[in-house]
Amino acid sequence: RLLLDPSTIPAAPLEGQAGWRRIAAHALPYRLSLDLASGGFGLAWLEPELNLRPWLSIAATLEPVGYRPTSGWTSAAGALLVGRAGWLSLGAGPRWWADWEGGAGLGVEVRAAVLQDRLALGVGVRDPGARPGDRGWFVTLSAADLNGLLFWLSPLGASR
Numbered sequence: 440r441l442l443l444d445p446s447t448i449p450a451a452p453l454e455g456q457a458g459w460r461r462i463a464a465h466a467l468p469y470r471l472s473l474d475l476a477s478g479g480f481g482l483a484w485l486e487p488e489l490n491l492r493p494w495l496s497i498a499a500t501l502e503p504v505g506y507r508p509t510s511g512w513t514s515a516a517g518a519l520l521v522g523r524a525g526w527l528s529l530g531a532g533p534r535w536w537a538d539w540e541g542g543a544g545l546g547v548e549v550r551a552a553v554l555q556d557r558l559a560l561g562v563g564v565r566d567p568g569a570r571p572g573d574r575g576w577f578v579t580l581s582a583a584d585l586n587g588l589l590f591w592l593s594p595l596g597a598s599r
Contacts, residue, residue: 442488445469445556447587464590472502472561472581481505481515481579484586494523498530498556500548512539517548521556528552536565546575557583 446469452458470483481502488498500517507513514537519530530550537543548563558581565575 440490442490443485445486445488446584448590461590464586467586467589469586470502470581470583471585472505472579474507474577474579476576476578477507477509479505479507481513481581486583488521496521496523500534507538510538510540510542513537514539519548519550521550526553528556534563534565559583 446465448461448464452461465484468482468484469486470481472481472483474480482504483500483502485501486499487501488496490496498519498521500515500519502515505513505515515534517532517534519532521528521530528551530552532548534546534548535543536546544566546563546565547567548561550559550561552559559579561577561579561581563577563579565577567574
């Protein structure tokens, strides 16, 4: 089964609620990732996931907007093969990146997540074939479903 939007924002308006509220909530990012190794951040609005089994899936990582202090604005996309056991999920896979001022490459990412994939720690490298100092290691801490959290805790999620 393909899940396009893992957010907790409802698919249809709540009873007595204007439809624009759900659309406005989707303008906020779904995931915020902070790079703990070199600074910077990444924002994701959509993370499609193909569930192969209840414990196995392929998750897309799409960060159209990010920032790294060393290279400026950047974008990234990847795919993680994710296994789940109890409250923990582990994933690994390729990660493509492109700096807005030029430069692109293919790296790798490993991610561990808890709380239904809402809180994750990722480790990866932007360019595994580069010299040791130029590989671009990153360590990210990310929080997901930010738009859903804000939808339910703000007036956007309120009914009349």
